Amino acid sequence: MDAHTATPGVAAALRPPRWLLPALAVAIGYYVAARLGMAFTLHPHPISTLWPPNALLLAALLLTAGRDWWWLLLAALPGHIAAELQSGVPTVMVLGWYASNCSEALIGASLLRVFVRGVPRLDSLRDTGILLLTAALAAPVFSTFIDAALVRLIGWGTSTYWDLVSTRLFSNALAALMVVPLILAWAAWLAAGPAKMRGARYAEAAALFSGLLAVCLLAFAMPHSDAHTAPAVFYAPLPFLLWAAVRFGPLGVVSALPAMAVATIWGTVHGLGPFTTETPQDTAREMQLFLITASVPLLLLAVALAERSRIERESRSQLTHLSRVAMLGELSGGIAHELNQPLTAILANAQAAQHFLANKPGERAILSEILQDIILADKRAGDVIDRLRAMFKRGETRTEALDPNRLVRDVMSLAHGDMTTRGIEVVPRLAASLPEIRGDRIQLQQVILNLIVNAADAMSMCAPNDRVLTVHTLATKGRVHINVIDRGPGFTVASEILFEAFYTTKPQGLGLGLSISKSIVSAHGGRLRAVTRKGGGAAFLITLPALARRP
Amino acid sequence: MPYVAIVDDEEPVRKALKRLLRASGLEAESYASGKHFLEASALRRPDCLVLDLHMPGMSGLQLMHEMRAAGAMVPTVVITAYDEPATRDQCLAAGAAAYLRKPLDERLLLNAISATMKRTPKENHQ
Incomplete structure (x- = not known):
């Protein structure tokens, strides 16, 4: 225990502070940017056309928490001095420019933080508009006045105040426009994990x-x-x-x-x-x-x-989630059934144990067996709730390698209660060994569940012995197939119409399930088709690209 | 000792109910399906049947209909994990003596079993 508590303390003491790497990057970046700015100068009378160090500093502040800003501003100083002293400018002027450069970064970043929480996003017009108004307009304007005033105060050069303002304003604004979005966009790309x-x-x-x-x-x-x-x-x-x-x-x-x-x-x-x-x-x-x-x-x-x-992406994901929740709502009776079963076993076992304790307290073996059964039943109830919670959750798409048979089995256990109460026998015909597929577990389960529930609905009028639903998995070259087959009446319309949004044959249906299922399968690089079977009934066929088998 | 048969497709439920009834001083045997029960009851007829309603293959209702059609109705306590408004009436119409929702309270279950068995055999056996 002691070793455990001691280790993080030592590690924390040895770990560099979180601002160190950004500060180092700023020091080097600022120097390079300043040298670049000097190279972009028109001669003979030096006119800067693009001055990127201020914008670089501004972007660095936007990517950092406010409490670490001072470290970044401080880190720019050595870069600034190293770049400026080479050009033979007096030290007072060098420091004056450091102050006005920092002021641009600070004004821009602080103003932006007032209107935008966190790092401004370049997929939001509001964020980008505010970024342009603050970082590329307000910050250069205000800091240019400070800059020109300092130059005149120190008495460097011969330009008038307004000449200084006009040349520096455009050079700083253009730099902010070019550099700040560039750094923010690439930082966001790196943070998202390069696709x-x-x-x-x-x-x-x-x-x-x-x-x-x-x-x-x-x-x-x-x-x-x-x-x-x-x-x-x-x-x-x-x-x-x-x-x-x-x-x-x-x-x-x-x-x-x-x-x-x-x-x-x-x-x-x-x-x-x-x-x-x-x-x-x-x-x-x-x-x-x-x-x-x-x-x-x-x-x-x-x-x-x-x-x-x-x-569009967000509303699609919202719709997918809503249709999943609606489907789970339809299954609620079956899910109650599924939870009541282990609860029944737990209660009966616990009450039996009370009898044993009262009548035969010496028999430890039977009590331990009962407790074991209670634990198993409890875990089963917990599994039902876990699976439900995962399906109810609304989250970003997460792709991973998946075992198709496991997907099917998970959905079958989620739908088990519903199928039992409707008197439907589910027959799994799962291939013994299947390659994995790549995809979002919850979305693919949603598709399989949707097909199973539809198949069950289609068989509601069948004779009890005919209510058989087969889930078949198999692999062909480079593909995995998951087929859901029912013995219902099949369908009378063209199969493409089934997948159109708002087409439904159910009195309470919205007609979104199959259309969403199809788009989920398409997004996984696969196909979802429907066929009427010769002997009666319908089959819905999911085809997904298989992952290469691991050696 | 009264002999109670349990029919439930869920193995953990079957096992726990058999355990509880035996601990309560009854003789109990369990079956995974109506078909298994019919085969066994031909050899030894139980005094009471605790019957799950929703089962794959033959449902509890179907089993009661078959027993009735064969003139071999056993006093039956129906148990279900999924209770719909119409189900209770359907079960009573099909000849069930009691209808209980899962999870089952021990006292309710034992009372229902003993009440069922107290009914005259003629009433149940037709």
Whole structure:
């Protein structure tokens, strides 16, 4: 016991504090971002076109709990000093810029936290809208005033206050627009556990990004002698950005936009492309405005699409859950039966034990046997409740390797009471050895249960001896089949109609069960079909892809 | 000693009821289905039958109908884990002497058994 309590204490003492890794990442990231920002400067008079360190710090704050912010801000200091001191700026100005850079991150992150709980989601228009207004607009605006005031106060350079404000504002806003969503989207992707992508998808992403870069370099980084630029040139990257939005969602767009920005800035900084004008200030502003106006609608488009598919996904899962709960409601009588059986055994056993204690107290063997039976019956009742609870729960889809026979057996025991009270004999014909399948246990059980209950309903008018329901499992090449076969009257309509939503033959039915079952099976890469059998009755056939057998 | 037969498809229930009735001083035997019971009762007729209603194959109601048709009705206490409004009347109409819901209270069960057996044999045997 002592060893147990001591170990976590020691481990906790040795474990690094939770802010250490983020702080290290911020220190290094900030330095790299600052060097990048310096590389994106127009000469001879240095005009920054994109200043990413503030935005990086802002994104890092958004991903961290408020109590750890000070560590991250502190971690940016060495990165800031290392980057800035190389450029020969006086120390007071270096520290002044550190303060104004931190102020942008702090203003943006604090404002955002007021309106959005937790990390803003890029599949929510509200979150993204607030992100743009706070991180990409309010934070650069407010911190730019502080920044310009500090520069004038310290007396660095010769620019006027408003010149400073206008050059820094766009550079900071563009950086926030490019960097903050980029970091948030990739952090969310990593946190969700990167989904396995097929090779074709990687190829598509590679084609998209190389196409986008090629077009941007051609349009914005080629020698440009003509004073006039055809407007079409500015739209050249649009097809690729739309491709990213539609096919790869917010993650695609927030990755594509910085790629376009970097190519464009690189060209402009090297005196190439259509943005070069007489003064570097105008050049920077025209390019920044172009990038900002191109980015905002595309980002919002991708977010709107992602939000719609998220809402669709959520309502589908809600409907699936509701139909499952409705089905369990129909089974409630059978479930009461299923719970009453072990309760009967427990009560009769306990009362028998009382007799033994009163009349033959010496007989320990029989008492221990009775207690053993009570335990078994109690566990059986507990199993019924566990299975029910799992079916009632509403949760995210969880895929795992599943034994098809076990799925069938679990559903059969859940439906056992209902089948018994309806006088239906369930005959399992389960293949001795089946490959596993991959899927969500509860959803697949819901499908099998739905088919079993339907089959039972179909046999309600059959003679007692004919109420036989067969559940058959078998494997063919690369596939697992679960067939539910009844001896009812079969169906008279075309089998596709059975799976249409709101088609029902039951007086109390909603007509959703089979339509939901079919979409669950399809989502598992399988098929659900219905056939009328020659000898009478219907068979519902589930086909699912089999997992490769383990050696 | 009165002899009670139990018919229930659930093995744990069967076992526990047999144990309880024996501990209460009755002679008890149990059967997993109506078919098994009919075979055994041809050899030795019980004084009372404790009969589960919902069973695969032959249900409790069917068993009572068969006993009646054969003129061999045994005084019967129907027990069920699934109680529907109409079931009780159906069972009494089919000749059951008592109708009890599971889980069974010992006193109610024993009272029902002894009340059933006190009814004149003629009344039950027709």
